[in-house]
Amino acid sequence: MENRLRLLFSLQLVDAGLAELEELKGDLPATVKTLQESLGERRTTQSELESLIKQATVSRDETDVEIMTIKERLEKYKTQQFQVKTNKQYDALAREIDQSQDRITKLGKELEALEGKAAIAAKDAEQLKPEIDELEAELAERQKELNAVTKEHEAEELKLRHEREKHVAKLSKSDYQLYERIRKAKDGRAVVPVKRSSCGGCFNRVPPQKILELRKNDALITCERCGRILVSDEIVETATNAR
Ligand SMILES: [Zn+2]
Structure with a gap:
């Protein structure tokens, strides 16, 4: 016993x-941990913003293509309007033209919204950059201090x-x-x-x-x-x- x-x-x-x-080691281990967490959060936000911008760009290109396709069709309808023989055919084409124009207006608004979204995300990402740089520098500094203290008493x-x-x-x-x-x-x-x-x-x-x-x-x-x-x-x- x-x-x-x-x-x-x-x-x-x-x-x-x-x-x-x-x-x-004092507060160093806790400080390093907090800095790592803050940095991790900001990096996550940054990559989320980047993929949002990428997505918006893809959607914008798709919308652009769609608008162009509709415009081409619209031109065709307009030409056809001169060639039709009955009022009924004429009215049908007029309806198609109206619908196409409405669609173009709607897509145009969507395009604007997408561009606005991408611009805001780009601005946010831009603001995040110096914050991340600052945190990275501070973390490197504290990590260096912690390593020095740890090494001193390693044995x-x-x-x-x-x-x-x-x-x-x-x-x-x-x-x-x-x-x-x-x-x-x-x-x-x-x-x-x-x-x-x-x-x-x-x-x-x-x-x-x-x-x-x-x-x-x-x-x-x-x-x-x-x-x-x-x-x-x-x-x-x-x-x-x-x-
Ligand atoms: Zn006791």
Whole structure:
């Protein structure tokens, strides 16, 4: 049992070391993430605008062709009007001419709308460009800073990660799960010493009976208030010296 408690406290020491290294990075990891997200959103908007412009261009060309076809037909109808022999035929052609002219007017309006849409999209895309450039520059800068800090402590971090793996491998699965559960819920500190008869995590008084028990180092004892695992000074010393 002593070994199990010592392992848990050793793991806690390693995690505290890793947390310290993480703290050195300050806001940089969060800043980089936010910048990446903002940049991603704008790039998505940009490509949406680009495909909108492309689509509008295709539709515009199609509408152009349609208008030209109708105009050609219209000319034909007009010529035919001089050649017809009955009023009935003449009226039929007049109706066709009217319909064609209406269609041309409608398509002309559609064309205008498409051009307007494309122009707005192009303007939006244009405005987005400097924003994206600015974000890209800032991201590159912050990423560089983060890389520098990470590189500075790379060896130490690697050593700690390796140590962590070794401790975790020696612990039982249930002990590790318990440790992780408390660690994540309690600010990164799952195993704490008892100091002046109080829990080193929440400073709640530990009853004398419990202190006697935990000094035996043969049971996993938790704080009644915060749920952290409590260890004796002896465990703290042996684990610290073993590093
Ligand atoms: Zn506590």
